[in-house]
Amino acid sequence: MNFSSLEYIRCPACGGKVATAPRAWQCLSCRRSYPVEDEIPALLAQPQFTPGEGDTGLDAETARYPLLMAAFALLLRVWLPAERRRLIGRIGILPGDVVLDHCTGPGGNLPAIASLIGPSGKLFAMDLSRAMVRAAQRFARAKHIAAEIHRADALHLPYADNCFNAVVHYGAINQFADQRKAIDEILRVTKPGGVIALLDEGIEPGKENTWLAKLLVWKNPLFSSRPPLDLIPPKANPRLEWVLRGVFYQIIFRKPSV
Numbered sequence: 001m002n003f004s005s006l007e008y009i010r011c012p013a014c015g016g017k018v019a020t021a022p023r024a025w026q027c028l029s030c031r032r033s034y035p036v037e038d039e040i041p042a043l044l045a046q047p048q049f050t051p052g053e054g055d056t057g058l059d060a061e062t063a064r065y066p067l068l069m070a071a072f073a074l075l076l077r078v079w080l081p082a083e084r085r086r087l088i089g090r091i092g093i094l095p096g097d098v099v100l101d102h103c104t105g106p107g108g109n110l111p112a113i114a115s116l117i118g119p120s121g122k123l124f125a126m127d128l129s130r131a132m133v134r135a136a137q138r139f140a141r142a143k144h145i146a147a148e149i150h151r152a153d154a155l156h157l158p159y160a161d162n163c164f165n166a167v168v169h170y171g172a173i174n175q176f177a178d179q180r181k182a183i184d185e186i187l188r189v190t191k192p193g194g195v196i197a198l199l200d201e202g203i204e205p206g207k208e209n210t211w212l213a214k215l216l217v218w219k220n221p222l223f224s225s226r227p228p229l230d231l232i233p234p235k236a237n238p239r240l241e242w243v244l245r246g247v248f249y250q251i252i253f254r255k256p257s258v
């Protein structure tokens with residue numbers, strides 16, 4: 001972590017500035033300490049998410065994730081890395097942008113984002129699961145992608161207000177207990193005029209009775225989720241598109257300037 005990245009970080013509990021050290025980061029206001037595990041700081045405000053507790057469900061998801069992605073690719077007949085590049089390419093991310101990959105999982109979005117922002121951009125990635133951030137770290141290193149990776153909770157983001165040009169969220173919004181809080185947090189950390197993309201499961205109207213839609217909803221009820229358009233400020237003028245054979249939605253919008 002270099003100094004210029006530290007200016008983006010805030011204590012997830014109190015919003016204070018944070019100082020780094022090899023074994024733990026510390027809030028300069030409330031003095032909370034945040035452990036660094038495998039070079040990844042765990043910036044978690046909630047005590048239930050201290051290392052070793054509270055994330056076993058998410059870590060089990062990590063173990064299943066490569067298999068799940070392979071099954072999707074076969075079922076949807078798509079090559080996911082290419083599809084990610086195509087979908088992320090539509091968001092409006094520019095060279096030099098500072099971008100957050102929100103709920104990064106094992107980091108599948110990172111190559112597409114890194115190639116859009118180029119060497120003058122800055123890439124941050126966060127996820128609540130320890131296993132996922134470790135996988136993202138390994139993946140980014142293997143691909144020679146410079147990314148600042150943090151373990152963090154989407155409901156208490158450890159980032160400063162108005163600091164990202166773009167926030168990319170693929171795949172968890174439907175699972176959040178408090179979707180409004182998660183979207184408000186994304187809006188808080190995005191610069192006015194910055195762009196936000198939310199992609200998750202959802203069947204395109206008119207396709208509910210196809211065999212693919214029925215199979216997906218049967219295997220995973222999250223596919224009956226609706227795009228959370230009501231949680232996006234009306235002034236943001238959200239653009240909704242149905243993607244991946246009409247079984248996912250992508251919403252792209254800009255944070256209003258006032």
Ligand SMILES: C[S@@+](CC[C@H](N)C(=O)[O-])C[C@H]1O[C@@H](n2cnc3c(N)ncnc32)[C@H](O)[C@@H]1O
Binds near residue numbers: 109169171
């Ligand atoms: C379906 S995966 C998507 C991963 C990745 N964005 C992708 O496109 O492959 C959902 C991710 O959300 C993470 N997640 C779930 N709840 C979270 C929370 N409250 N805060 C941060 N990450 C969370 C999970 O650990 C998991 O990695």
Ligand SMILES: [Zn+2]
Binds near residue numbers: 011027028030032
């Ligand atoms: Zn603090």
